[in-house]
Each structure stands twice: as structure tokens, then as C-alpha cells.
Amino acid sequence: VGCDRSKNLVDICGEKHFQAFVCDALSVPMRSGSCDACISVAVIHHFSTAERRLATIRELARLLRPGGMALIYVWAMEQEYKNQKSKYLKEKNGSKGKEKEVNTGTTQRLLTDQVPGSSSQDSACSDQLINDLKDESCDGRAVGADSRLPIHTNRTSFQSQDVLVPWHLKGGTKKKEESVDTELVPADFKESQELIPVFHRYYHVFCEGELEAACRSLDCVRVQKSYYDQGNWCVILEKL
Numbered sequence: 001v002g003c004d005r006s007k008n009l010v011d012i013c014g015e016k017h018f019q020a021f022v023c024d025a026l027s028v029p030m031r032s033g034s035c036d037a038c039i040s041v042a043v044i045h046h047f048s049t050a051e052r053r054l055a056t057i058r059e060l061a062r063l064l065r066p067g068g069m070a071l072i073y074v075w076a077m078e079q080e081y082k083n084q085k086s087k088y089l090k091e092k093n094g095s096k097g098k099e100k101e102v103n104t105g106t107t108q109r110l111l112t113d114q115v116p117g118s119s120s121q122d123s124a125c126s127d128q129l130i131n132d133l134k135d136e137s138c139d140g141r142a143v144g145a146d147s148r149l150p151i152h153t154n155r156t157s158f159q160s161q162d163v164l165v166p167w168h169l170k171g172g173t174k175k176k177e178e179s180v181d182t183e184l185v186p187a188d189f190k191e192s193q194e195l196i197p198v199f200h201r202y203y204h205v206f207c208e209g210e211l212e213a214a215c216r217s218l219d220c221v222r223v224q225k226s227y228y229d230q231g232n233w234c235v236i237l238e239k240l
Helices: 008-016 052-062 210-216
Strands: 003-004 020-022 035-041 065-074 099-104 108-110 125-129 148-150 162-170 183-184 196-204 221-229 232-239
Touching: 003 008, 008 020, 035 052, 035 196, 052 210, 052 232, 065 210, 065 221, 148 162, 210 221, 210 232
Parallel strands: 003 020, 035 065
Antiparallel strands: 065 232, 099 108, 108 162, 125 148, 162 196, 183 196, 221 232
């Protein structure tokens, strides 16, 4: 059984005859102890406080039966680890001759690099304020409550643990009430010279040991394994 915040992605699961429903990772509408195993991939790093991230792990543990296992993947601050660059850093813009597309059922969103020549966006900071950011970064510098979040340049190393990652919308139409940035698309796109919206997704990228420490703070689970995999920190938990 799958669940996701995105109705469009859940609809795709339904079209493929999989069981899935829309829900929030902080409150999954399933009975406690009803799952033999749970998988959480690329979810927890979207929560903006340590309290919410821990609550998400606790919710996973609640779903597990005693002896049940959970696998968690989160994006790593360390995209170069033990002198090896992650696949994320290696896949530079245009290296495969075309952009990657993710079909959401109603639109095609591009997980692309920054558009060439848009250096102003590379160094720009978002006007969005995250008032409850209280975590500390890897080097101990606190992220203040009034901090403006930097916009990450795709396919580069992370300069901050708390960032906004651009999502370029292809072929989408922007409603008047939507407040999003726009930018000029590359000349080789079919929609050449047209302005398209750019959305920003919040990420908290995890330092080495951070995910494992959060898991170990819970009395109801045991960390069976903690490891690094292609730019992600990963933990396997067992429900006690």
C-alpha cells in the first residue's frame, strides 16, 4: 500500500492498479502495528524542523508491528563522500543530451539544472520566510528564525542544510493568483523564448550521523544499519 501527498502521483498508482492514497506523513490513517515493513524515500527531508522530522520517524515506527522493519532515505549534505562524487553531481546539465521529465499526469515537471545564463538566480535568496527553522548546520552555525533560504543551484554541492530547490515547469499555465518566479527557457526548448514558472521546494539536507541520531533518540526502534548511498543517508530500523 502506497501513500503520497500528491494526488496526481496517487492517481498514477491507481491507473497502474496499485493501492495508494493521499495522506500526510505526520499522520498516516492506518492502524498501529499493521505493517510488516515501511519505506520512506525522499520524504523526511521536506520537513522544516527537527521536531517534525522526528515526528515522521515516530509515525513510521507506530505503523510497524514488533519486529517490523523500516527503510529511510534522505538527501545528504555530503554529495561527495570518501572522494567519490554522487550521481547527482555527476549528471551535469546536458550530459545526456536532454532534460529529465517526470510525468505527473497533468503537467510535465523538469528536474533540471539552472538555465544557462541565469546567474542572478543562482545567487538569489527566496523572499519566503521560514519562521520556525531552529536547526543548526553542519558547522554549527545556527539558522535564525528570520533567515531567508538560499536557492540551491542544481547538480552542485550544498552550501546550506536548509535550501529551496528550483522546479522548472514545462508546458504549464500559471494562474493569476499564483506567485511564482519566471525565467527564460533555453533556445533548444520547443517553447523557446517563452516565460515559464519556476517553483521552489524546501529541503533540509542531512549531515552524516544526523538521521541515525534522530532514530536512536526513539525508544521504540533499534537502528539495524546506517549507510551512505549515492548522495543519500539511509537507515534501516527495527520496531522493538
